[in-house]
Amino acid sequence: MNRIARWALLALLVSAPLSAQNTAAIRPMVAPTNINAVQIDYKQQWEKEREKNQQLRSENANLQSQLAEWTRKGGSLVHAYCEAPTVSVNSAGARNDCAASGYGCEPVSGLCRTVARSSMDCAPGFLMDVDHCVPQPR
Numbered sequence: 001m002n003r004i005a006r007w008a009l010l011a012l013l014v015s016a017p018l019s020a021q022n023t024a025a026i027r028p029m030v031a032p033t034n035i036n037a038v039q040i041d042y043k044q045q046w047e048k049e050r051e052k053n054q055q056l057r058s059e060n061a062n063l064q065s066q067l068a069e070w071t072r073k074g075g076s077l078v079h080a081y082c083e084a085p086t087v088s089v090n091s092a093g094a095r096n097d098c099a100a101s102g103y104g105c106e107p108v109s110g111l112c113r114t115v116a117r118s119s120m121d122c123a124p125g126f127l128m129d130v131d132h133c134v135p136q137p138r
Contacts (some may be wrong), residue, residue, distance in 0.1 A: 080110030086123045088112050099123035102133035 070077040072092060082105035083089040088096040090110070098105050098112035104123050106113045113121050115131050122133035 082107050082110055099125075102126040102135065 067077075069075055072078075075092065078090045078092045080088055080090045083095075084105070086097065086099035086104050088098055088105045088111050096112055101112065102123055103113040103116065103126075104121055105111070106121075116122055116128040116133050117131075119126075119128045119133075122128055125136055126133040127136050128134075
C-alpha cells in the first residue's frame with residue numbers, strides 16, 4: 001500500500017462516526033457519592049494557626065529586643081557618620097567634636113581622625129606636623 005492510501009485509510013478511520021458498539025462503552029461521569037469523606041476540623045485548624053501566631057509574636061518581640069540592644073549607645077550596630085567636617089555623630093545620638101583634638105572627621109568611617117597625612121586632615125586652625133595636627137602659629 002502506498003503512502004497516500006495509508007493516509008486516506010487513517011483519515012477515514014479517524015473521521016468515521018462511532019458505531020453503536022463503541023458508544024456502549026462510554027459512560028457518563030458521575031459525581032462521587034461519598035461527599036463527607038473529607039471533613040475539615042476548622043476549630044482545630046484555627047487553634048493551630050493561633051498558636052503559630054503567638055509563637056511568631058514572641059519571636060518578633062525577641063528580635064525587636066535584640067535589635068534595640070544592638071543599636072543602643074555602645075551597641076554593635078551603632079554607625080558613625082560625619083555630620084560636619086569636624087563633627088562625628090553615631091546612630092545612637094552621641095556626638096564628638098573632632099576639632100577639639102585638632103583633627104577633622106574621616107568620611108569613610110565617620111570617626112574623628114587620629115593621624116594626619118596632610119593638612120586637609122586637620123581641623124581649621126591646625127596644620128600637619130609629621131603625622132599629627134598642631135595649632136597654626138600666630
